[in-house]
Amino acid sequence: MADEVKLFGMWASPYSIRVELALKLKGIPYEYMEEDLSNKSSLLLKYNPVHKKIPVLVHNEKPIAESLVILEYIDETWRNNPVLPQDPYDRAMARFWAKFIDEKLLVTTRKVSFTAGKEQEQAIEEITEQLKQLENELQGKEFFSGHSIGYLDIVANVLVSWFGNVQEALGVDMFTEEKFPILFDWIGKVVKIDIVNECRIPKEKHLDYIRSRLEALKSASK
Amino acid sequence: MADEVKLFGMWASPYSIRVELALKLKGIPYEYMEEDLSNKSSLLLKYNPVHKKIPVLVHNEKPIAESLVILEYIDETWRNNPVLPQDPYDRAMARFWAKFIDEKLLVTTRKVSFTAGKEQEQAIEEITEQLKQLENELQGKEFFSGHSIGYLDIVANVLVSWFGNVQEALGVDMFTEEKFPILFDWIGKVVKIDIVNECRIPKEKHLDYIRSRLEALKSASK
Numbered sequence: 485m486a487d488e489v490k491l492f493g494m495w496a497s498p499y500s501i502r503v504e505l506a507l508k509l510k511g512i513p514y515e516y517m518e519e520d521l522s523n524k525s526s527l528l529l530k531y532n533p534v535h536k537k538i539p540v541l542v543h544n545e546k547p548i549a550e551s552l553v554i555l556e557y558i559d560e561t562w563r564n565n566p567v568l569p570q571d572p573y574d575r576a577m578a579r580f581w582a583k584f585i586d587e588k589l590l591v592t593t594r595k596v597s598f599t600a601g602k603e604q605e606q607a608i609e610e611i612t613e614q615l616k617q618l619e620n621e622l623q624g625k626e627f628f629s630g631h632s633i634g635y636l637d638i639v640a641n642v643l644v645s646w647f648g649n650v651q652e653a654l655g656v657d658m659f660t661e662e663k664f665p666i667l668f669d670w671i672g673k674v675v676k677i678d679i680v681n682e683c684r685i686p687k688e689k690h691l692d693y694i695r696s697r698l699e700a701l702k703s704a705s706k
Numbered sequence: 707m708a709d710e711v712k713l714f715g716m717w718a719s720p721y722s723i724r725v726e727l728a729l730k731l732k733g734i735p736y737e738y739m740e741e742d743l744s745n746k747s748s749l750l751l752k753y754n755p756v757h758k759k760i761p762v763l764v765h766n767e768k769p770i771a772e773s774l775v776i777l778e779y780i781d782e783t784w785r786n787n788p789v790l791p792q793d794p795y796d797r798a799m800a801r802f803w804a805k806f807i808d809e810k811l812l813v814t815t816r817k818v819s820f821t822a823g824k825e826q827e828q829a830i831e832e833i834t835e836q837l838k839q840l841e842n843e844l845q846g847k848e849f850f851s852g853h854s855i856g857y858l859d860i861v862a863n864v865l866v867s868w869f870g871n872v873q874e875a876l877g878v879d880m881f882t883e884e885k886f887p888i889l890f891d892w893i894g895k896v897v898k899i900d901i902v903n904e905c906r907i908p909k910e911k912h913l914d915y916i917r918s919r920l921e922a923l924k925s926a927s928k
Contacts, residue, residue: 534806534839543795546795548795548798548802549802550801550802550805552801552805553798553801553802553805554798556797556798556801557794557795557797557798560794560797561794572779572782572783573765573768573770573779575778575779575782576770576775576776576778576779579772579774579775579778580770580771580772580775583772583774583775584756617756
């Protein structure tokens with residue numbers, strides 16, 4: 485039986501882009517199902533009844549949710565072009581920093597997005613510190629994963645276009661080449677990789693989307 | 707060279723108990739270093755400069771932080787008595803529910819702890835729903851991991867004594883045998899396992915600890 489691989493995703497989600505990158509890196513053909521998050525499909529709700537969120541990978545009718553869990557599944561199911569490093573300690577470090585990106589960096593990004601004034605300034609200070617810690621991890625390396633992109637580069641891909649677009653839509657100045665030369669050097673290298681380029685978020689469409697979402701959330705909280 | 711394994715933990719932390727359970731399950735000798743979280747050791751700060759938190763496993767001078775990352779590391783480094791299932795889909799499900807426990811169940815527990823009145827009632831409703839979802843996952847199985855305890859049982863071990871003690875200290879009634887017969891049946895089985903019993907948190911000491919911590923946090927936020 486040929487593998488049937490479907491991905492339920494959303495064009496502007498860094499989480500579903502991660503899964504696309506891993507599938508493309510391994511050359512796995514898949515059917516992409518775009519979800520309208522304001523009107524989720526019954527299939528998405530069936531496949532991810534707990535979180536009701538994208539991305540969901542469905543492999544031969546078996547659903548898997550949570551992007552980091554999906555990445556591990558892909559790597560364990562299709563063994564070519566390993567995504568995670570081979571050494572247990574290197575694997576632990578990759579997982580540690582992936583968790584850091586999701587649980588610190590992206591959580592603080594939300595803080596920056598939904599605060600203003602002094603509170604926003606503090607969140608920007610916090611995220612600057614977190615970006616420095618992440619940059620530190622990259623120091624002296626070509627990619628996070630060594631000489632080619634892997635698991636942590638895929639997770640950190642959120643910095644490539646998504647993060648800059650959010651910054652621009654918010655009109656803040658927290659992630660610049662001047663402050664983070666090593667991260668920007670890495671971005672310069674990853675955008676030259678075909679599969680990364682194929683997954684780039686269209687900028688103007690993304691800016692419009694972020695602005696309208698922020699507006700909607702702000703007026704809902706009034 | 708013999709393996710040198712050190713664990714920086716704290717007696718009441720369900721996260722450091724997870725690591726102890728995995729080490730004991732595999733029969734790995736380790737040195738346990740109790741941390742005073744109000745006065746963290748310079749070694750802890752050196753080994754986990756990013757989060758400054760326990761648990762940290764130090765294996766031959768190499769530190770690993772974050773309990774779920776440590777569990778994967780232990781399983782990949784010492785191959786006897788596998789902790790994670792072997793099948794990639796079963797592994798994905800175990801990881802999915804472990805994330806659920808940490809990012810939903812334990813986050814809502816904090817909400818229950820730091821709210822009162824209507825807000826606390828809502829948090830209790832939320833946690834009841836989450837416990838039902840977790841219970842659903844256990845239905846028809848002897849343990850979360852099948853016929854013997856494994857990764858998800860180790861992570862869910864937070865329900866064995868820690869969770870009940872928190873509930874008792876808070877004086878709320880959210881986790882009872884009547885509401886969750888399958889989870890309580892599982893607890894009845896796991897407490898009979900020697901290594902689980904060795905890692906049980908002393909109840910009275912724990913109740914005193916939770917009460918004094920809640921008091922301190924409440925007066926700090928006034």
